[in-house]
Amino acid sequence: MPGGKERELRRRISSIQSTKKITRAMELIAATRVVKAMQRADAARPYARQITSVIENLAAGGATVDHPLLREVEDVKRVGFIVIAGDRGLAGAFNTNPIRAAERQLMAHQTEGKDYTLFCIGKKPVAYFRFRNYRVDYAYEGFTADPTYEDARRIADDVANAFISGEVDEVELIYTEFISMGTQRVSIRRFLPLEDTAVMAEGGSGDAEVASAFEFEPSPEAVLESLLPRYIEARLFGALLDNAASEHANRQRAMKSATDNAEDLITKLSREMNAARQASITTEIMEIVGGAEALGSGKDKKSPSFEAASNSTSTATAVLEAGPFGTGSAAPLADGTAPSAAFTIKGNADSMLYHRPDSRSYAVTGAEVWFDSEASAQAAGFTLANTHPSPES
Numbered sequence: 001m002p003g004g005k006e007r008e009l010r011r012r013i014s015s016i017q018s019t020k021k022i023t024r025a026m027e028l029i030a031a032t033r034v035v036k037a038m039q040r041a042d043a044a045r046p047y048a049r050q051i052t053s054v055i056e057n058l059a060a061g062g063a064t065v066d067h068p069l070l071r072e073v074e075d076v077k078r079v080g081f082i083v084i085a086g087d088r089g090l091a092g093a094f095n096t097n098p099i100r101a102a103e104r105q106l107m108a109h110q111t112e113g114k115d116y117t118l119f120c121i122g123k124k125p126v127a128y129f130r131f132r133n134y135r136v137d138y139a140y141e142g143f144t145a146d147p148t149y150e151d152a153r154r155i156a157d158d159v160a161n162a163f164i165s166g167e168v169d170e171v172e173l174i175y176t177e178f179i180s181m182g183t184q185r186v187s188i189r190r191f192l193p194l195e196d197t198a199v200m201a202e203g204g205s206g207d208a209e210v211a212s213a214f215e216f217e218p219s220p221e222a223v224l225e226s227l228l229p230r231y232i233e234a235r236l237f238g239a240l241l242d243n244a245a246s247e248h249a250n251r252q253r254a255m256k257s258a259t260d261n262a263e264d265l266i267t268k269l270s271r272e273m274n275a276a277r278q279a280s281i282t283t284e285i286m287e288i289v290g291g292a293e294a295l296g297s298g299k300d301k302k303s304p305s306f307e308a309a310s311n312s313t314s315t316a317t318a319v320l321e322a323g324p325f326g327t328g329s330a331a332p333l334a335d336g337t338a339p340s341a342a343f344t345i346k347g348n349a350d351s352m353l354y355h356r357p358d359s360r361s362y363a364v365t366g367a368e369v370w371f372d373s374e375a376s377a378q379a380a381g382f383t384l385a386n387t388h389p390s391p392e393s
Helices: 002-060 096-111 123-131 149-164 197-203 208-212 220-297 374-379
Strands: 078-084 115-121 136-140 170-178 184-192 344-348 351-355
Touching: 002 220, 078 096, 078 123, 078 149, 078 220, 096 115, 096 123, 096 170, 096 184, 115 123, 115 149, 123 136, 136 149, 149 170, 149 184, 149 220, 170 220, 184 220
Parallel strands: 078 115, 078 170, 115 136
Antiparallel strands: 170 184, 344 351
16 A cells, blocks of 8 residues: 555665665775875885895896795696785675686686695685685785785795795785776786896896995895895785775775665655655545545435325325525526526435426435426326425515
């Protein structure tokens, strides 16, 4: 019924309005946090660029080192995957894209007969892979939205130890790279082993003269060896910061879209509720009018009474109720004139009416039986007991 539908729509609109307030608040919070995350990511890039530049300069200057992080394995048996996503949802496809990219990489290596080790950063990738019965060897949670350098160092140490110990022969880094507020993309990069110093010297942008201008203590090789662990920490920290900025940007867009959709849905449901309310009002008016008509038709009325004559000729006496111009008269016409004396008698045991020559009927009582003339009425057994006086009488 219309009233029930209106209540249901009102509840839905109230619920959507509450959800809209939440999504709007989350949109504003994400907009504030994404700016801070971008500033942190920008502030961390000079350090990463500088440490990369120092390593390339040392390599170009002839410094060589046999570090375990540079170990190349010809026959790769196990691949490690550092999968960075988020701890929370409501961020569009932010969590889904890197997780599915990591799963595709993992399955591709499995088809080649390689085993895997998962380093999952964030509650979402941990829950995803565990739910699908993948082996999650390392799980890190609770800091993806606001990572610190200590978090990056702890994870880098675990990855480096797994690589140095031979637990994994190769490590891939999968995360969402922050390009701009409107553009973020999934990035898949080789994390370990690092490029050999000879490759860095040949393909890097290092300058041998810059390295020769400094005196290193105890030696350039020792400095290079100590910088390599810091290098992978800086790379991982930069990936964590990019991932955090991407998370906030995606959440801002997702919450804005949810807020806009809530507004559209509220508008649509409000129109439906207004239509239901109008239908309810129309139904109530019809019920009131119908009830009034039923009460009006049920009023006590003085019906004309007829008494049958005792003789063989059936006669009857009709007692009419008083009208505005006397007993048995009708209401005046619209122009104020009263009915004339020219009329046709109609009547039966339940009614007595008269009919004007202009075919307008003026009801004195309820149901009607028509007679052409008074004589025909008398022939039917009815006798009019009184007359219809004119207004002058």
